[in-house]
Amino acid sequence: MSKEKSKTRYGLHTSVAGGLGEMLKRAQDMGEDAAQIFVKSNRQWNMTELDEKEAEEFWREKKRQDLWVCAHAGYLINVAGEAGIRTKSIRSLADEIRRAEDLGLEAIVVHCGSRGETDPTEARRRAVAGFNEAIEASGTRRIRIALENSAGQGSSLARDMGEWGELIGGLPKKRRAACLDTAHAFAAGFDLRTLEGRTRLRGEMEKKIGLENLLVIHANDSKTDCGSGVDRHEHLGHGKIGGPALQAFLRDPAWRGIPRIGELPPGEREDRENLTFLRRCLPST
Ligand SMILES: [Zn+2]
Ligand SMILES: [Zn+2]
DSSP states (O other), X not given: OOHHHHOOOEEEBOOOTTOHHHHHHHHHHHTOSEEEEOSSOTTXXXXXXXXXXXXXXXXXXXXXXXXXXXXXXXXXXXXXXXHHHHHHHHHHHHHHHHHHHHTTOSEEEEEOOBXXXXXXXXXXXXXXXXXXXXXXXXXXXXXXXXXXXXXOOTTBSOSSHHHHHHHHHTSOTTTEEEEEEXXXXXXXXXXXXXXXXXXXXXXXXXXXXXXXXXXXXXXXXXXXXXXXXXXXXXXXXXXXXXXXXXXXXXXXXXXXXXXXXXXXXXXXXXXXXXXXXXXXXXXXX
C-alpha cells in the first residue's frame, strides 16, 4: 500500500456559511485533511443554482489543500417513506448526488430512511429501489453513496447490521459504500466501552457490511446510553462512550486509512479540542 493510501485522515462536519471558499479556509485554519459538508440547506427541499466559477475554484483549491471532502444529504430525505415524501426524497437526493459529483466530492452520506407503519421488508424494498432511482436520475457515474447506520430512533432503518448490509448490497457495486457512526452504533446497543463490544462491532462490520465498503467513520460521542436507541451526539470524550473507549475503537488498525469525521456542535474552542482528540486517535503505523 502506498504511503498516501494508508494515510488516515480526520476532520469535522464543516460549515459552508459564506460559500465554499470560506469552508475551505475554515478547514485549512483548523488543520483538517478531511471534512464533510452540506451541499444545500439541510432542512429545506429546494436547492439554489451552482455557481460554476465557485465550483471550479472549490475543486482546484480542495486539491491544492489535499482535502478529502464528502457530503451529507439533507435530513428530510426518506426514500423508505410513504408515496408523497418518497417521490420528493428521490428527486431531492438525485439533485444532491449530482451536486456532490459536480463538486468533485468523494461520497455523499445518506440516512437509510424511516419505515413508519410500513412492514420492514417492504420498507427495505422501497429504500433500495429509491436509492437506485435517485442514482439513475442524477445522471452521475462516479460518486459513491455511503449509507449510514442509525441509532434506531423512531422507526429508522439500519439500526440492525444485517438490515444495513442488505440496503448497502442493493446499491450498484461501484457506487455502494457505508458510513459508520460511532454514536449511532453505541445507541443501537454496541457497547464500545468494552473490548467485547468493540470486537463485536468490528466482526459484524466485516461479516455483514464488508470492510471494503466502509468509506468513512462518523466519530461522535453519545449523550445517550448504550442501547437507548436515541441519537444525540456529544463532544468527543465528554459523552457516555467516553475518551478511552473512543480512542481504543478508533485506533483499531482495522480502520486505518478510513477518514473520520466529527459531527459535533460547532464552536472555535470545541472544534479545536475535537480535532486534537481525533489526531490522538489515529492508528499507529
Ligand atoms: Zn447522518
Ligand atoms: Zn453521523
